[in-house]
Amino acid sequence: MAYEVKIGPIRQIVGQSRKAKFLEHVEILAHGLPLGPLAWNMAYGNIPVLGAIALVLVLDVACADQTITLRNGVRMPMVAAGTFLYNNSQAEASVDAALSVGFHMFDTATDYNNQVGVGRALSKTARGEFFLMTKVPGCGEPGVRIGHCYEDTKTALSKSLQLLNVTFVDAVLLHTPPTPALLLRTCTPICDMIRSQWQAMVEFYNSSRTRAIGVSNYCDSCMGCLEGEHSLGETPMINQVMYNFGMGSHWRGLNDTAHRLNLTLQAYSPLGSNLMHNLFHESLAKDPDAIRIAAAHNRSIFNLALKFITDQGIPLVTKSSNPVHLKDDLDLWSYRLTRNETAILQAKKSPFYESMTTYMCSQWK
Numbered sequence: 001m002a003y004e005v006k007i008g009p010i011r012q013i014v015g016q017s018r019k020a021k022f023l024e025h026v027e028i029l030a031h032g033l034p035l036g037p038l039a040w041n042m043a044y045g046n047i048p049v050l051g052a053i054a055l056v057l058v059l060d061v062a063c064a065d066q067t068i069t070l071r072n073g074v075r076m077p078m079v080a081a082g083t084f085l086y087n088n089s090q091a092e093a094s095v096d097a098a099l100s101v102g103f104h105m106f107d108t109a110t111d112y113n114n115q116v117g118v119g120r121a122l123s124k125t126a127r128g129e130f131f132l133m134t135k136v137p138g139c140g141e142p143g144v145r146i147g148h149c150y151e152d153t154k155t156a157l158s159k160s161l162q163l164l165n166v167t168f169v170d171a172v173l174l175h176t177p178p179t180p181a182l183l184l185r186t187c188t189p190i191c192d193m194i195r196s197q198w199q200a201m202v203e204f205y206n207s208s209r210t211r212a213i214g215v216s217n218y219c220d221s222c223m224g225c226l227e228g229e230h231s232l233g234e235t236p237m238i239n240q241v242m243y244n245f246g247m248g249s250h251w252r253g254l255n256d257t258a259h260r261l262n263l264t265l266q267a268y269s270p271l272g273s274n275l276m277h278n279l280f281h282e283s284l285a286k287d288p289d290a291i292r293i294a295a296a297h298n299r300s301i302f303n304l305a306l307k308f309i310t311d312q313g314i315p316l317v318t319k320s321s322n323p324v325h326l327k328d329d330l331d332l333w334s335y336r337l338t339r340n341e342t343a344i345l346q347a348k349k350s351p352f353y354e355s356m357t358t359y360m361c362s363q364w365k
């Protein structure tokens with residue numbers, strides 16, 4: 001006899017011979033959750049029926065917390081491990097480490113030049129047990145020539161599958177708007193490039209080589225190029241943008257757009273990014289309110305910075321090569337911030353963001 005159970009994004013077929021292993025897995029999971037140990041002890045102690053019901057409820061709440069459902073019904077983990085700035089062997093090692101501490105989602109990109117390493121690490125795991133996201137370059141970036149946005153995007157998409165050594169990915173994004181947007185500070189005059197790239201994305205999706213499609217670093221004017229473009233069949237399901245503790249309320253405009261277009265906003269560089277990591281260490285990690293709130297929950301300041309994002313219902317991609325840090329980054333589900341704490345953190349604005357527009361977006365109207 002076999003039965004099927006869904007835990008977060010993972011679908012496991014569990015047979016008799018694997019029952020003990022499965023129960024051990026459930027026990028470990030339950031013990032990491034509020035009221036989990038109580039439910040577990042009831043289920044396997046003197047109140048089995050009530051305990052089993054409590055256990056199902058506790059696990060259900062936890063699972064609901066750990067994934068987010070995209071517009072097309074695909075469930076995406078709330079926390080992903082990124083690979084920005086890693087070469088192939090570093091990416092392989094970091095994905096291996098992330099898998100070993102319980103990550104199920106991984107983020108890479110054509111531009112990171114490490115898809116082979118990511119694929120190598122994931123080849124040791126069953127395909128149904130991980131969510132793989134990659135990105136193809138915006139038109140004008142290396143590999144996708146202006147004037148050839150459609151056909152070069154198609155080529156980049158196929159090449160990603162080849163490098164990752166998979167037959168499908170779970171999500172693929174256009175990494176940036178076309179490069180002229182950087183100079184023009186708007187996407188409006190280059191909507192045709194965006195639509196050409198998007199057409200290639202929709203075809204890729206329709207041929208089942210990805211389970212979801214989206215964009216990244218798309219400001220409102222760029223999203224506007226695809227809004228109402230029903231002739232292309234699909235609009236973006238995800239917009240991956242920079243969002244971290246210290247950005248003040250600027251991100252809310254993008255969040256409003258995401259709600260209006262029924263797409264999922266996903267945060268990258270939730271710890272202030274590698275490039276700006278010193279900034280996080282020097283200012284936000286020393287913020288007295290953040291230190292107080294983290295201490296009140298007995299958490300690291302890094303854990304708090306991630307929790308601040310997921311508590312708002314926003315999924316994120318972080319990154320670490322250190323298994324201790326990776327473990328810390330996943331430990332977000334057994335506590336909640338109060339509204340007051342979230343409000344205090346939301347109001348924090350790092351001096352860095354006073355002089356730089358968040359996500360490079362605010363001037364791209």
Ligand SMILES: NC(=O)c1ccc[n+]([C@@H]2O[C@H](COP(=O)([O-])OP(=O)(O)OC[C@H]3O[C@@H](n4cnc5c(N)ncnc54)[C@H](OP(=O)(O)O)[C@@H]3O)[C@@H](O)[C@H]2O)c1
Nearest residue numbers: 082083084268269270271272273274302318319320321325
């Ligand atoms: N779409 C885009 O344009 C875009 C742009 C940037 C990033 N991304 C994606 O988002 C991912 C994350 O962004 P990011 O790489 O900028 O980094 P990030 O998550 O903001 O910060 C990563 C840094 O934080 C440290 N860290 C992580 N967890 C920690 C912990 N618990 N305690 C202490 N330090 C911790 C890591 O150092 P250690 O290694 O020492 O732990 C690493 O240097 C990228 O890797 C990439 O996949 C996308």
